[in-house]
Amino acid sequence: MSNAKVLPLLAPEAAAPCCPPLTERPMSAEEAEVAAKMFKALGDPVRLRLFSAVASHEGGEACVCDISDVGVSQPTVSHHLKKLKEAGLLSSERRGTWVYYRVEPSVLAAMGALLAGAAGTA
Template sequence: MSKLLPLADPVESVACCSPLVSRPMTADEAEAAAPLLKALADPVRLRLVSLIASHADGEACVCDLNDAFDLSQPTISHHLKTLHEAGLLDRSKEGVWVYYRIRPAAFDAIGALLATSGTATSGSRS
């Protein structure tokens, strides 16, 4: 029986994909992109990303984010963990505090994947 290999970093896997509009995605490319997009598809997580990115120095602690939501601190931490595990956030620990920041390469990869510039998008048919 063969041993399963760990999946590649989702960000690296998506970064090498062509934009969605340039050609149909392969099954492997879709599998690589789905965790990133799925992690962002939750309204709380999308707001967390926005709050962190717009926070002073582009970095925020859980304690800085709690007041923006009517959710418990463990729930906020769960969403941050999901974003981190998907490769969308980096984190560092300073004492008892954990600070999160956007992982630019992840958002660059998603942006490139969704890019439509230079393609025919008028929807007209001949």
């Protein structure tokens, strides 16, 4: 078993520990809950498109006005963004009338670390 550092997955409210690479050791129940919540949030095509739009947006953040063209109504976009925030995948900040979303670098690092070991076993 390696001594790989477990990277945090940041939730909007507080940091929660996430998971070691899948091939390092079996996940604990708590780690599985965190990872499942993250993957469940990304399991919806609209949420995945919104997450990708934010992550790939210039400057690492996006105004909701720039990413809401995903083929669903604005209230549905808001619902999906809320689910992504609840899963700890996005954070947001209100500036005037608009809300700006960002993916924290530590979230992408945690997701990458979780899947990194599995990539070499195929």
